[in-house]
Amino acid sequence: MHNKSINQLAKSLRAGEFSSVELTQSFLARIKQHQALNCFITVTENVALENAQRADAKIANGDTGLLTGIPIAQKDIFCTQGIKTTCGSKMLDNFIAPYDATIVTQLNEAGAVMLGKLNMDEFAMGSSNETSFYGAVKNPWQTDSVPGGSSGGSAAAVAARLSVCATGTDTGGSIRQPAAHCGITGLKPTYGRVSRYGMIAYASSLDQGGPMARSAEDAAILLQAMAGFDNKDSTSVDRPVPDYQAGLANSIEGLKIGLPKEFFGEGLSASVGAIIEKAVEEYRKMGAVIKEISMPNLKLAIPAYYVIAPAECSANLSRFDGVRFGYRCETPKDLTDLYTRSRGEGFGKEVKRRILMGTYALSAGYYDAYYIKAQKIRRLISEDFKKALADVDVIMGPVTPSTAFGIGEKIGNPIEMYLSDIYTIAINLAGLPAMSIPAGFAEGKPVGLQVIGNYFTEDRLLNIAHQYQQATDWHQQIPKGFE
């Protein structure tokens, strides 16, 4: 039952083939069995079984919600009332959230069953899940490789069938990159589409939550429950939410695909490049028209991002002061010592590096040279996308320059790690929606195809992904030992 889609599970639950409690127990058993992957920080067994019992009662009463009784898992960046919410950090190892994130409320209301809280890079800062206070997550396809990050626990759990689907967040690629490395389907929605309320902030002008699932169809169902305007999020966009499943079956005949030449140059591994070309060829066979495009400012995305994100992070993370919640150092001698040591002992290395970088970029005398300059570059990058998307319907390319690297391989070299975000971060700077779709394997590890669309075209992206998944079976591959 752990290989079924959400639609199939919803049917089985109503046909009485098994109950939500049985389904939940089966996933809880799998989580226990595959503990070595380190996907979960907290398994909420009691909450899950209570949710499942309630779901079974609702189904018996004729409830038709597709997510009712479906086991899902939450990235540990989303606040869950009464449940430990760590954000992958020692700083929040003792933090029991006093309220629910909006998307947690939405998924609870949709009747989903919460299996637990998923491992992640500390405060979502990382591309490999190795910065987590709770240790690295292992990639189910090759357990000495990283699952990607920061939503690495989410991607690995979905790929290993430890949860039907999961939530993730994406500030610079944190949904798409782990989705690509673990062979699952991930969607970063348009900035403002999914509420950020109760999602622990990293870089507020870039952060966006989204669905991580085994197929575009499942991702559509999950996004349906997550998307929408939220008064509690000041940057939420007030726009109607379309029916994401309705257009999945639409033909993509005549779809105009742009391939930016900057995505296929130096730095892209030959094996990944070949798979992306093959995937694009598949789209051509389905009736798409391919066009080469150019986005000259893309190369500036990494420097701009690594100014803006750390700057916002240094401001956001100033709330962790050892006074109101979270970690507090022992026997502080004065207030400065309390702040300095609580933060020094509570944060890990990568978080400290970004706080330092951001503090520097925002400090007197450097603000214009770094932060304002980066915000201007951000507009140039956004204009590049605007121009490109006036001419083509979607942009395609790789998600990552190579397949998943080895655990320990890049953690000592932060810049090399940052450079691996090259194909994903520009999309966050522009605020556009983008997906990662399984497109094949290189060196035995999954490769993701990235599809980038115009603002609020999540329905179209899901349609494009779904059509590819009707023609190929890459998304149905299961890592060995997790069948």
Add this chain to the structure above:
Amino acid sequence: MALTADDVKKIAYLARLGIHEQDVTAYANDLSGILALMTQMGATDTDGIVPMAHPMDQSQRLRADEVTEKDARNRFQAIAPQVEEGLYLVPKVIE
């Protein structure tokens, strides 16, 4: 631009961020490397470009000046490291 160990200590103080003495050089090297990456931005002419803070150039929404939140002090303070009579406790500030 390269940062010195003293620069790093100054930035760490601004951020009220404790870092170990033995890590200062490593941070100085890492940050200098990252700053070298940033210099790529300098080559691009951005005169007259309006800085972009929100992807949709949306500005902050205003709401009516009405009380919408209930008092949740007890709930929030239940997770604080140290509170007394509704107040957060910190080491003595004024001698």
